[in-house]
Amino acid sequence: MINFQTSPERYQHWKLEISGAVATLSMDVQEDQTLAEGYKLKLNSYDLGVDIELADAIQRLRFEHPEVAAVVITSLKPRIFCAGANIYMLGSSSHAFKVNFCKFTNETRCAIEDDSRHSGRRYVAALNGTASGGGYELAIACDEIYLVDDGNSAVSLPEVPLLGVLPGTGGLTRLVDKRKVRRDRADVFSTLAEGLKGKRAKEWGLIDGYFATSKFGQGISARVEEIVAAQSTHRSPSELNKSRISLTSLQVTETDDSRNYRYIRVQLHRDQRYADLTMRGPEGAQPTTPEEIHELGDAYWPLQAYRELDDALLYLRVNEPEIGLVCLRTEGSIDSVLAIDETLAANRDHWLVREIILNMARVLRRLDLTAKSFFAIVEPGSCFAGNLLELLLASDRSYMLVDDNNSIAPSELNAGAFPMSNGLTRLQSRFLAEPERVDQVLDQKRFDTEEAEEIGLITFAPDDLDWEDEIRVAIEERTSLSPDALTGMEASLRFAGPETLDTKIYGRLTAWQNWIFQRPNAVGPQGALTNYGKPTQAHFDFKRT
C-alpha cells in the first residue's frame, strides 16, 4: 500500500529550510530509497515517493510557514538539478501506475502554481545543474528559472528523442502556453536530447536568466531578495509568524474493507467494485473568529475533513484500482455546515482562512480529476450544503430520495470559492445552457427534493418505493461498463466550457501521453522506454497514426 502521509522530519529526498521570508527546498534524492524494487534513483531522478514529499512540503509551506514569500527549489547534488522521472521505474511500472504517477506529479506542479497565483508566494527554480525531462518540468511550474552557466548544464526535454514518450507532466503545454515559447522553437527544443544551455535557453524563453558558476548563489540570492522586498509591502512577517499552524498526521483506522478517519469513512465493496465514501459534517460548537480557528488549528473541520478527503481519494486511486465507482454520502447537520461556510466567507481575507478555502478547492479539483465514477446519494440526515454541496455538483450524477426531511442547500461559497480546473464554478459548469439558474440557486436557502429536481441540481429523484432498487441497479450498471470508456467519457463530460492551462494538461496532454504509454513503440519489447539504457536498441513501427 502506498501511503501519502509524510512530514519534513521523515523526508528522505528533500530538505526544507526556512530563513526569514525565504524557504529553500533542496532535492537530494537517495538513490536506494525507492518506493518499489528494481531501480535506483540516480541523478536526482524521482519516483512517486519523492513527489509525495515535494507535495507535502508545498502544502506545509502554506500552513506552517505563511511568512515565506519566496521558495527556492534547488538541488544538493553537484552539476545536476534533476533528471526527471526515473526511466527504469517507468519502464517497469504497469500502465495504470504510470498514469496515476503522472497525474499526482501533475497535481503537485499545479499546486505550486496555485500557491503562486492565490497566495502570492513566488517560486524560483535555481538550476545549479542540468534539469532534464521532469526536472525541467518542475522548473517551468515555478515562476522564474535561473540556470548555472558552467559550459555544461542545460535544460532539456529529452522524452521524445530518447524515450519515445512525451514530457507529459505539463511540459509541452507549459512550454507553449505558460512560457509562450514559439511553437517551432518548442518543436526543436522538444526533439533535442541534449537541450539548450544558458544563452540560447534564455533567448528562446526557456529560462529567465543564467549566472556563471561562481556567481550563481549570489545571483539567486539577489533575485530572491528583490522578490521578498516586493512582497513585503503586502505582508507583515512577524504577524504571520505568530499565527502559523501545524499539520499533524491524519489518524486512520483500517479494516479489511474499510478506512476510517475522523470525518471520512470509506467502505469498500470490492466484490461489487464500488465504495461508499461518507463525509461527516462538523459537530458541536465551531469557532467563528480567526483567533478561534487558529487555536483549533488543523483540527478545524474544514481543514481536517478535507485533508482526510484528499488522503482517501489518493488512497482509492492508487491502492484500489478495481473500485470503479464511489458513492458520495454525507452525514450531519445542514445548519452546521452552513455556519462553517458563513465563518469562512466572513473571514476569507485572513491568511489562514484563505488557505483553508484554497485547500478545499484543491481537494475538490482532485476529486474532479479522479478516474472513478462518482454518484452523490442524498438521503435524510445528509448535509449536502455549501462546501459539501460541491461533492454533489462534482459527481457524475446524483440521486435524491423524495422525503420531507431531505434537503440540500447552497451557500455563498458555491459562488466562486471552489473553482474547477476550467476556471468555472461547479454551478456555472452545470448550468452552461441556462446561466441564470446559477443565481436562482444561490438566492434560495433550501431545496427539497422536488425543488432540487425542478431547478436541475440533481439527476434523479426516486421515491421510497423505488429508492433501493434504483440505486442498486445504477451501481450494478455503472460497474459493469468498460472502465477505460468511462474514464475517457468522464474526462470529456466533466469539463465543459472554457479550457485553461490545467485542463489542457489533464485533458489533452495527459490523454496523448496515456495513448503513447500503451503503444508498442514505447512499451513493447522493442519500444524506446523498454530499451532505454540497455545494450539493445529501440525499433519502431514507423506508421504514423
Added chain:
Amino acid sequence: MINFQTSPERYQHWKLEISGAVATLSMDVQEDQTLAEGYKLKLNSYDLGVDIELADAIQRLRFEHPEVAAVVITSLKPRIFCAGANIYMLGSSSHAFKVNFCKFTNETRCAIEDDSRHSGRRYVAALNGTASGGGYELAIACDEIYLVDDGNSAVSLPEVPLLGVLPGTGGLTRLVDKRKVRRDRADVFSTLAEGLKGKRAKEWGLIDGYFATSKFGQGISARVEEIVAAQSTHRSPSELNKSRISLTSLQVTETDDSRNYRYIRVQLHRDQRYADLTMRGPEGAQPTTPEEIHELGDAYWPLQAYRELDDALLYLRVNEPEIGLVCLRTEGSIDSVLAIDETLAANRDHWLVREIILNMARVLRRLDLTAKSFFAIVEPGSCFAGNLLELLLASDRSYMLVDDNNSIAPSELNAGAFPMSNGLTRLQSRFLAEPERVDQVLDQKRFDTEEAEEIGLITFAPDDLDWEDEIRVAIEERTSLSPDALTGMEASLRFAGPETLDTKIYGRLTAWQNWIFQRPNAVGPQGALTNYGKPTQAHFDFKRT
C-alpha cells in the same frame, strides 16, 4: 489505395436533391458497397466510403449550389436514420485506420459547422428513425435536430455501454459544449444503450423537437420554410443561381514514387520515410474581378491548387502511413501570389470568393491536423507569400537559405482569413509571447532571410555552405524518432492559446478515443469492440486508469 475523389453521379450511399433553396441529403447506404471486405453496412451504418461521399456533397453545395439556404439531412431507410460507424468495420480495422477514419469523419462534421457559421446555410437533421452513435453525432453537427415520435425511434450514444469506446466523432464534446446538455444528464445519456425518445430527448436538450410519424414530413417542411424565409432577406437566389460553378475531377498522374497534380507535386522518398510536397504558384494572367473568377471556375488557382493540396494531404494520411515527414516547398512568383491575395481580399464579400477563401482555410486546418511532421524549406525561386506563407507558418519548423534572392512576404490574408482550429491566425499563434510582432510582420512587404529570422518568422537560416547538410540531417533525425511521440508532441505544440469546440474534439476527445482504441478492454480478444455481435461476451480488466 483509397481515393477521396467522387461526385454526385457516382454516389452509392447518398442522394443529393436540390429544390429551390432547399437541398435534401438522403442517406441510403448500400450494405454491400463497402470500402473493404468483411462487413456489411446494415442499418445505414457507414464506413469511410460513405463519409467521403458526404464530405463531397457538403463541399459541392457550397460551390455548385450557392442558392441553397437550408440542407435537410435524412434517411431513405424506414425507421432508421443512421446506426453510426459500422462496428464490424471498426473491429476489423487497424488502429491507424480507425484513427484516420475518425479524423476524416470529424473533419466532415466540422465542415458542416463551418458552412453554417460562415456561409449561413442551416443544416436540419430530420431523424425519420433512430439515430445512434455516429448517427446522432452527425445530427448534433447540424444546427437543428427533429426526431420522429413513433414510440420507437430514439437518439442514442451507445458506444460506452455497448462497445467500450467513446462517441469520439465529436459526440461527447458537442453534447456538453455545443448543445450544453447538463453534465449529469450527458452522463446518463452516454451510458444508456437504448437512448432517449422524443419528449425526454427534447427536455434534455438532445433534440430541438419531435413530430408524430404522420406529421413528420410536414413538420420538417414547415420548419425548413421558416429557415429559408429568414435567410431570403440576405440572399437573392436567382442571382446566386447564375453564378454557381462546377467542381470537376482533379487530374492526377501517378508514378511509383510520385503524385502529380497541376499545381502540386508529391515526391515520395519511402526509404527515408519522407516526402517533398511542392506547391506551384499561379502562372500567367489572373482574373481580378468576380466575373472573371467565375468564368475560370474551379480552374482558378486558389481553388484548384488548394483542392489539390487537400487531396494530396488525404492521400498521404491514409495511403502513405510510413511517410512521417513532409517537406513543404513552393515554386513561383511572390508577386503573382500576392496579386491573387489582393484580388481575393478586394472581393471577399462576393459569395464565390468567400467560399474560395473559406476552402483554403479548411485545407490549411486539415494540414494543421495531419499527424505528420512538416518542415517548410525556403529557397530562391520559392513563393512563401500571403496564402502560401501559411504553409510555412503551419509547419513545425522552417529552414530558409541565406541568399540575396530569397524572400518571403505577408499579405492582408494572413491577418485573419485563415483561422486555425483554435480561432487564432497562425501569426497570432506564433507570436503569443509578443503579440505586437503580428502587426510588425503584416506592416512589412518583404523579408529577406536575415529579417525573417530577426522577427521570428523562420526557425533556421543556414547559409549556402551548411544548407544541404543541415536539411539532410534534420530529415534524418526527424524520421528516426518515435512516430507516436511525434504525433502527441505536435498535437500539443501546434495549438497553443485558446481552445474551441474543434480543438477540444481533435485534442481532448480524440486523444482519449485513441487511447481507448488500443486498450485490451476494447480491442483485445475479450474486448467489447472485438466481441460485439458475437455469441461471446466481453470481459473487462476492471482496473480503473
